[in-house]
Amino acid sequence: MSIEEIVSNARTYYRTGATRSYSFRMTQLNLLEDAIKKNEKKLMDALRADLNKSAYESYITEIGIVLEEIRYHKKHLKSWMKSKCISNRLSHFPAVGYRVNEPFGVVLIVSPWNYPINLTFEALVGAISAGNCAVIKPSAYSEKTSHAIKEIIEETFAPEYICVVEGGRAENQALFNQKFDYIFFTGSVNVGKTVMEAASKHLTPVTLELGGKSPVIVDKTADIRVAAKRLVFGKTLNAGQTCIAPDYLLIHESVRDEFIEEFKKAVDKAFPSGNFEEMPTIINEKHFNRLSNLLTQGKIAVGGNTDSTHRFIEPSVLTDVNPNDEIMTDEIFGPILPVITYKSLHECIEFITNRPRPLAFYVFTRDKRVVHKLFNSCSFGGGCVNDVIMHITSPTLPFGGVGNSGMGSYHGKKSFDTFTHARSVLVNNFSLEAPLRYHPYTDKKMKIMKRYFGNES
Numbered sequence: 364m365s366i367e368e369i370v371s372n373a374r375t376y377y378r379t380g381a382t383r384s385y386s387f388r389m390t391q392l393n394l395l396e397d398a399i400k401k402n403e404k405k406l407m408d409a410l411r412a413d414l415n416k417s418a419y420e421s422y423i424t425e426i427g428i429v430l431e432e433i434r435y436h437k438k439h440l441k442s443w444m445k446s447k448c449i450s451n452r453l454s455h456f457p458a459v460g461y462r463v464n465e466p467f468g469v470v471l472i473v474s475p476w477n478y479p480i481n482l483t484f485e486a487l488v489g490a491i492s493a494g495n496c497a498v499i500k501p502s503a504y505s506e507k508t509s510h511a512i513k514e515i516i517e518e519t520f521a522p523e524y525i526c527v528v529e530g531g532r533a534e535n536q537a538l539f540n541q542k543f544d545y546i547f548f549t550g551s552v553n554v555g556k557t558v559m560e561a562a563s564k565h566l567t568p569v570t571l572e573l574g575g576k577s578p579v580i581v582d583k584t585a586d587i588r589v590a591a592k593r594l595v596f597g598k599t600l601n602a603g604q605t606c607i608a609p610d611y612l613l614i615h616e617s618v619r620d621e622f623i624e625e626f627k628k629a630v631d632k633a634f635p636s637g638n639f640e641e642m643p644t645i646i647n648e649k650h651f652n653r654l655s656n657l658l659t660q661g662k663i664a665v666g667g668n669t670d671s672t673h674r675f676i677e678p679s680v681l682t683d684v685n686p687n688d689e690i691m692t693d694e695i696f697g698p699i700l701p702v703i704t705y706k707s708l709h710e711c712i713e714f715i716t717n718r719p720r721p722l723a724f725y726v727f728t729r730d731k732r733v734v735h736k737l738f739n740s741c742s743f744g745g746g747c748v749n750d751v752i753m754h755i756t757s758p759t760l761p762f763g764g765v766g767n768s769g770m771g772s773y774h775g776k777k778s779f780d781t782f783t784h785a786r787s788v789l790v791n792n793f794s795l796e797a798p799l800r801y802h803p804y805t806d807k808k809m810k811i812m813k814r815y816f817g818n819e820s
Contacts, residue, residue, distance in 0.1 A: 366537045369526050373469045373496040376523035382466065382494045385444055389437060391491045391520070396433045398519040399426060399484070402511070406480055409508040413476070414601065415644040415673075424600065425480040428756060432485050435758040435775055436492045443492070443779045449787070458791035465784045466494035467568075468544030473535070473558070475550045476504035476646055477604045477696075482572075483512055486547045487525070489778025495545070496524055500538055502550075503531040504646050543567055545782060549606075552767055570771030570781055573764055574606040574694050577723035579751070580711050580737065581622060583615040585727035589749070591625035593727075594700065595633055597751035599678050602643040603698040604650075607723035607744075609751050610695050613711045616704040623680055623702070627665045630678050645674040645697065654697040660690040661701055686714075708733060712740045719767035720744075725751045744768050 364372075381387060399406070403426060410416040410425065449460035470490050474483040483501055490497045499516065501509035513527040528534055535554075539561035548558045549572040562569045581590050597609045614622055634642065645651040651674040658667055658679060666679030676698050684690055684701040691701060705711050715721075724746035726737055734748055744764035745754050755762050755774075763772025773781045799808050 364522075366528060366534070366541065369498060369522075369528065370469060370541045370543070372523040373498060373526065376521075377466075377468050377496045382496060382524065385441060388440060388444075388492055388494055391524075392433055392437050392440075392488070394519050395484070395488070395491065396430060396437075398515050399429060399433075402515050405511050405515075406508070409505075409511040410480070412507040413479070413505040414604075414646060415642070416601070417641045417643075420600070420641075420643065421480075425478055428481055429484040429488070432488050432758055432774070432778070436488055436779070439776065440492055440779070443776060451789075455789065455791075457795055458789050461788045461790065462785050463788055464493075465786050467782055467784055468495060469498065470495045470545040470547060470782060471498050471500065471538060471541075471543040473500045473538075473546070473548045473550065474502060475606075476502035476508075477601060477606070479505040479508040479512065482549045485778070486549070486773065489773055489782045490547075491525075492779045493782035495782055497526075498538065498543070499525065499527045500535060501527065501529070503529070545569070547773075547781070548572065555769070570773065571764070571769045572606070572762075572771075572773075573722065573767065573769040574696075575719055575721040575764070575768040576610040576691075576694055577607055577721040577725070577743075577746075578711075578715050579609040579612045579725040579727070581612060581614040581618065581727045582708070582730065582733055583617050584729040584733075585618070585749070586729075587618055587621050588625045588629075590727040591622055592629040592632075593749075593751055595626060595629040595678060597725075598698050598700050599630075599633065599642055600752065602645060602676065604643070604646065604696050605752065607752055607755055608696070609700065609723075609725055610721070611691060612700055612702045613705050613714060614702060616706060619682075619702065619704050623664050623682075626680055626700075630665065634678075639675060639677065642675070642678075642698075645676060648674065650696070651676070654695070654699060657690045657695065657697070657699055660684060660688045664702070666698075708736060712737065715741050720765050722764045722768035723747075723752075723754075742766065744772075 406426060407418050407421045410421045444464055447462045449462055451458060451460045472486045479501055483499060487497055501512050509529055513529055516525055516527045542565045546562050546567055546569045548555060552573050555571045555573045559569055594609055654676050655669050661681030661684035664680045664682045666677040668677040678698045681701045720742045722744040724743035726734055727749050742765055745762060747754050754760055758775035761772040761777035762774045763769055771781060
C-alpha cells in the first residue's frame, strides 16, 4: 500500500467518527497496554540487538514509562474529555461559553532511534487519548525495534486507524509531502527544520522535540560525591544517547579535581572490574567515529578507551577543552563529559545565554539563591536541581523544548492537549436581545459602551 493510500484510508476512517467516543479510546488504550505487556520480551530483544540495552534499562527507560503513561491516561481520560463551561462577560448574557475538545484528525508521529519504544508509544498514547488516527514513522537506524513496533501495531490495530511506515529518508520525505492534521516529531534540529518547512506548506501544526547542549552546573556547596554519581548515571544511560543527557559541565574551580576523582569512583562502582557488558553501545559506525574524534578535543581525565568492534565508548571526562571546538558547539550524544571551570556564577550565565537555548538544564548546589539566579537568567525546556534526567519520567510534568531545542510539550495531560483542538463555543438563545450591538450606532450608545469598558472620560 502506498503512503498516499495509507493517509487517505486513515482520513476516511476518521471521518466516520469511530475514534471519538470515550469507550473507543479506552478500548484502544487497553489494547496497546496489553500488546506491550504481551510483547515485552520481543521489544527487549530488539533493543538489545539495536543498542545493547539490558533488560533492566529497557524496562525502566522505555517499557515501564510507557505503561505508566497509559495507566495515567486511562485514569484521567473521562475528565479530560469533558466540555468545560467558561464564565462570560455580562454583555453576553444569557449566552453560555464552552470549551469543547476535538481531535485534530489524522496525525503523523515521527520517532527517533535512541528511545524507539518510549518516544513512539508515549506520543501514540496522547494521539489515541485525544481521539485521532495515527501514522507512525520510526527510525531506520533502530531497525530491529522499529520492525517490532510495526509488527505489534499491525497485530493490535486496524491499519486504517493506526499504521506504521518503515524506511529511511525517502519514506520520510513522502510522508512530509502528505497533508496531515498534526505532526509530532522527535529528532535532530536539522531534520526538525525540514519537518517544519514541509508542515508550513499545508499550515499543519507541529510539535518538535529536538535536543541541544544541556548544561550542568556544580558549585562549591554541592555534594560532590552525589553529583558525580548522578552524572555518571546521566552519561551512561543509553551510552549518553539521550536528548536530555548532561552535555557539558561547568564546575567551580575549587572542586573540579575532587569531582573528577569521584566521577572515576562512581564509574568503577557502576561497572565493577571494568566490565561494561551491560552498557549500551553507540547506534552505528558513523556516530562511533564522530564520538571517537571528540575524545581528541581535550585532555582525557577519566576513561577514553574505545572498541570499534562493539561500537563501545568508555564513560569519559575531558578537561582543557576549547569552547569553540566541535565538542562544545554540537550536541555530543555520547558518554563523554567535557569539563570547564568557573570562578563566578556570572561566567556560567554568560556562557549559557550566549548559546542556543537547551532542552535541559541541571544545577547541583545547596544554595537556593544560586538556583533562583540561574533559573531567572537562563532559558531552557526543563530540568532538575541536584539531579539529572529524572524530570522526564513524571506524567505530571510536561516535557518539551524552547527555541532551538523544540516547541510544544507532552506527557500526561499535556499529551492529550497536544493532540486536541480545544474549540470555543458560545451558546445563545432567543429570549433576550442587546440593542447596543445593533445599528444605528449613536453617541448615546458610545457613552454607555465606554462606561461599560471602564473608559468613561
